[in-house]
Amino acid sequence: MIRGWTAVYLRELFILRRRLTKLVPSWSVSPLLYLIAFGCAVGKHMDVGGHSYLEFLLPGLVAMSSMTQAFAIASEINIARFYWHIFDEFQAAPISHLAYVMGEVAAGMTRALLAGLVILILGACFGVVLSYTPLFWLAFLLNSLIFASLAVGCAMHVKSHADQALVTNFVITPMAFLGGTFFPLARLPLWGQKILGLLPLTHASHAIRAAAFAEPPSPPDYLVLAGVGTACFLFAFLSVDRAKS
Amino acid sequence: MIEICDLAKRFGARPALEGVSFRVGGGEIYAYLGPNGAGKTTTIRILTGLTRRDAGSVRLNGHDIEREPLQCKAQFGLVPQHTNLDAELTVEENLVIHGRLHHMAPADIRRRTDELLDYLEMGDRLRTVVKGLSGGLKRRLLIARALLHGPKILFLDEPSVGLDPAIRRSLWGFIKRIKNDGTTIFLTTHYIEEAEFLAERVAFLDHGRIVAEETPANLMAAIGDWAVDYLDESRLQTAYFRSRTEAGDYVLKRASGCTVRRVNLEDAFLSMTGRKIA
Numbered sequence: 001m002i003r004g005w006t007a008v009y010l011r012e013l014f015i016l017r018r019r020l021t022k023l024v025p026s027w028s029v030s031p032l033l034y035l036i037a038f039g040c041a042v043g044k045h046m047d048v049g050g051h052s053y054l055e056f057l058l059p060g061l062v063a064m065s066s067m068t069q070a071f072a073i074a075s076e077i078n079i080a081r082f083y084w085h086i087f088d089e090f091q092a093a094p095i096s097h098l099a100y101v102m103g104e105v106a107a108g109m110t111r112a113l114l115a116g117l118v119i120l121i122l123g124a125c126f127g128v129v130l131s132y133t134p135l136f137w138l139a140f141l142l143n144s145l146i147f148a149s150l151a152v153g154c155a156m157h158v159k160s161h162a163d164q165a166l167v168t169n170f171v172i173t174p175m176a177f178l179g180g181t182f183f184p185l186a187r188l189p190l191w192g193q194k195i196l197g198l199l200p201l202t203h204a205s206h207a208i209r210a211a212a213f214a215e216p217p218s219p220p221d222y223l224v225l226a227g228v229g230t231a232c233f234l235f236a237f238l239s240v241d242r243a244k245s
Numbered sequence: 246m247i248e249i250c251d252l253a254k255r256f257g258a259r260p261a262l263e264g265v266s267f268r269v270g271g272g273e274i275y276a277y278l279g280p281n282g283a284g285k286t287t288t289i290r291i292l293t294g295l296t297r298r299d300a301g302s303v304r305l306n307g308h309d310i311e312r313e314p315l316q317c318k319a320q321f322g323l324v325p326q327h328t329n330l331d332a333e334l335t336v337e338e339n340l341v342i343h344g345r346l347h348h349m350a351p352a353d354i355r356r357r358t359d360e361l362l363d364y365l366e367m368g369d370r371l372r373t374v375v376k377g378l379s380g381g382l383k384r385r386l387l388i389a390r391a392l393l394h395g396p397k398i399l400f401l402d403e404p405s406v407g408l409d410p411a412i413r414r415s416l417w418g419f420i421k422r423i424k425n426d427g428t429t430i431f432l433t434t435h436y437i438e439e440a441e442f443l444a445e446r447v448a449f450l451d452h453g454r455i456v457a458e459e460t461p462a463n464l465m466a467a468i469g470d471w472a473v474d475y476l477d478e479s480r481l482q483t484a485y486f487r488s489r490t491e492a493g494d495y496v497l498k499r500a501s502g503c504t505v506r507r508v509n510l511e512d513a514f515l516s517m518t519g520r521k522i523a
Contacts, residue, residue, distance in 0.1 A: 007345030011331065014338050085329035092293045093346035094318040244297050 004095030008103020009110075011086075012076065016111065027069065027115040028122060031061050035126055038182065048184055051213065058123040058130065059209040060181035062116050063143060067179075067201055069115035070144035071172055073108030074151035078161050087243065097240040101152055105233065108148025109141060116140055136211035142225035143204035147172075149232035156239035180205035200228045246271050247292065247398060247431060252301035254287055254453075261287045262453045265301070269446075271397075274420070274430040276444035278437075278510065280520065284453040285433035286326055289402045292431070293323050305398055319347070321398040322391030326406065326433075328383050332376040336367070336386055339375060340393055347394035354393070361389040365419070381412040388416075392423065399423060401432045405439060417442055437511045447510065451518045464513040472512055474504045483512060 016023070034057065043053025081087035090100055120132070130136075158164045179201025185193050196202050207221040247269040254262040262284045269275040277285050290296035292303055294310050294317065303310040308317045331339050337358065344354035362368045365385045375383065384404070391399060401420070405413040413436075420443055424430055434440055440447050441461050448458040457464060469485035471492040476482070485508060486492040496503040515521055 003348060004346055007342055010345060011334075011342045014334050014342070015331070018333055080331075084332060085325070085327060086331055088295055088325060088329050089343070090346065091295050092318060092321075092323050093343075094315040094348070095346055096315065244295065 001096055002099045002102055004093065005099040005102035005106070007093075007095070008090060008100055009106045010103075012073070012104065012107030013110070015076065016107070016114075023111075023114075024118060027065070027118045031065065031119045031122055034061055034182075035122060039126065054123075054126060054128050055130065055213075056184070056209070057182065058119070058128050059212040060205050061119050061123075062140065062212075063179070063201060063205040063208045064176045064181045065115045065119050066112040066140050066144040066204065067147045068172060068176060070108040070112040070147035071151045071168070072111060073104060073148055074155040074164055074167075075161075076107075077104060077152065077155035078158065078164050081155065081243070082161060091244070097237055100240060101149070101233065101236045104152045105145065105148040105236065108151055109144040112144035112148070113140070130212035131214040133211050133214070135217050136208055139204055139207035139211060139222065139225065142222065142229050143200065143208070145229040146200050146204075146225065146232050149229065149236045152236035153232065153239040156236070156243040175199050175201050178202075180209075200225060246304075246306055247275075247429065248302075248304040249288075249292070250302045252288070252291060252303065253299045254284075254291060254296070255299055260453050262291075262298075265450075265453070265455055267448055267455065267458060269429055269431055271429055272424065272427045273446065274424050274432060274444050276440040276447045277431065277433040277450055278435065278440050278447055278514065279433075279450035280435060283450040285435075285450060286402055287453075288450075289323075289400050289431070289433060293321065293400055294318060319394075320396060321400055322394065322396035323400045324384075324387045324391045324402060324404050326402040328387060330375045330383060330386060330390070333374065335372050335374050336362070336378075337371045339386065340390055343390045343393050349394055357393050357395070358389075361392055365389055380407055381409070384408055384412075384416070388419070396428065398429045398431065401430060403433055403435070405434070405436060413439070437509050441510055449514050449517060451514075451520070456517050457513070461510055464510060465508045468513055468516045469508055472506055472508045473499075474506070475499055476502045483515070485512065485516070 035054065039054035039057050043057065046053040048056040077087070123129070154164065154167050158167070178196055179199045180196070181201070185196055185202065188196065203221040203224045206218060207225065210217055250266050252262050252265040265288065277288065279285050287296060291298045292305070292310070294314050305317045305320045308320065310317045331342070340358045341354055344357070359368070362371060365388065367382055367385055370378065370382065375386065378386065388404070404420070405416050408416065417439065420430060432443060444461055446458065447461050447464060449456045469487050471486045471489050473484045473486065473492050473495050474481060475484070484495055486495065489505070492505050496505060511521060
């Protein structure tokens with residue numbers, strides 16, 4: 001059933017390896033700017049729940065990065081599908097849709113993991129070292145599972161690379177700023193908290209931040225992430241057939 | 246063996262294939278000949294599971310493409326019309342990925358890679374990044390990739406398009422050698438000489454329908470052995486004759502501007518459909 005998923009994953013790893021020297025600097029630029037601008041300048045004397053703003057910001061950036069970099073696999077799939085026609089090579093091979101989705105989702109999660117590590121290293125350079133427990137990584141992986149799966153599903157539905165950019169502009173970018181990454185949601189009115197509580201990134205930020213601060217975990221966050229992750233993976237699996245003409 | 250029955254496909258209101266049926270025996274080279282837009286690539290895409298059909302059935306070596314897609318896909322290798330290699334990766338990486346997609350053991354991938362690249366005279370290109378290869382080498386790599394897992398059926402969609410005549414000839418020799426190994430070959434082309442040289446049977450496809458299916462010799466014999474091209478009110482016309490003597494007599498009757506030549510598959514297609522292939 002899942003035989004052959006490693007071939008899809010391996011292809012993405014080969015591409016990743018070839019581009020790594022360009023990707024690592026590009027993964028560093030935005031977090032570095034946020035750390036300097038919001039962490040060191042704007043939030044220098046700010047205290048958030050007993051932590052410096054830099055400490056508050058770093059888990060948020062990790063959550064945001066796990067989302068954006070996992071979702072970036074959609075661009076790779078689109079390039080492979082629309083420009084190089086490599087999707088046809090996968091479709092003509094004796095592998096199931098499930099194996100294809102697993103390979104691409106694992107590739108998206110790997111990208112997210114590497115980008116997350118870059119942020120943690122940058123944070124260490126700014127003197128921020130938090131508690132990176134298994135629960136921290138579990139929340140991180142569940143969040144990247146959600147957005148890598150969503151990326152694969154979207155990539156199967158879009159008709160061009162430009163359509164994919166629309167999804168990024170209208171879904172991913174707003175979520176990146178509103179999902180509890182840069183500010184505590186508790187400071188918003190209750191209705192705002194309720195709306196933003198619907199975003200999976202809000203739960204990821206909350207779970208990652210709680211684990212990083214060695215606070216007791218909130219099981220509902222993990223359940224929401226696991227549930228949404230399963231639903232998104234199912235969406236990706238059911239979408240592969242749509243990409244056929 | 247390839248068995249197709251009543252295949253139909255529409256793109257919106259436009260029919261791409263209508264009632265297409267044929268059977269290709271094991272170890273046979275079968276050419277699918279038609280002008281651009283006739284439905285050749287659509288047929289190959291349906292046979293390889295890349296495009297959904299609207300009606301009809303497709304069986305490859307006894308396996309139905311809808312009900313047993315994975316068993317079907319294990320049977321064939323595909324050389325697509327447009328290069329779909331990973332341009333950023335090396336020759337070796339492209340072949341490794343293909344081998345893994347076909348569940349080959351790493352040692353088998355290495356062995357077949359060495360065999361095929363030597364066979365295709367590109368053994369020294371193993372670590373070359375694909376975007377650095379010439380068009381001819383990319384075409385050869387596509388063939389190596391399609392053959393890596395030892396398929397019983399090979400689909401070649403316009404395999405020699407864009408190749409210079411010398412490379413095209415060497416490719417034809419290679420295709421003959423693959424056939425001699427027992428591989429069934431389904432070939433689409435709009436190059437007349439390619440179909441004449443390679444195919445044991447030819448199907449003429451026009452506007453999504455098969456209008457004739459025979460050996461090249463029989464298709465050509467149906468209209469004659471000799472052709473005379475002549476200008477009639479500035480339009481090129483062709484007349485067909487059983488013997489060279491008859492063709493010669495016809496030339497003598499016309500004033501000038503005649504050319505006598507052997508009949509080819511293009512003539513057979515033209516006489517059946519009223520239009521040219523290329």
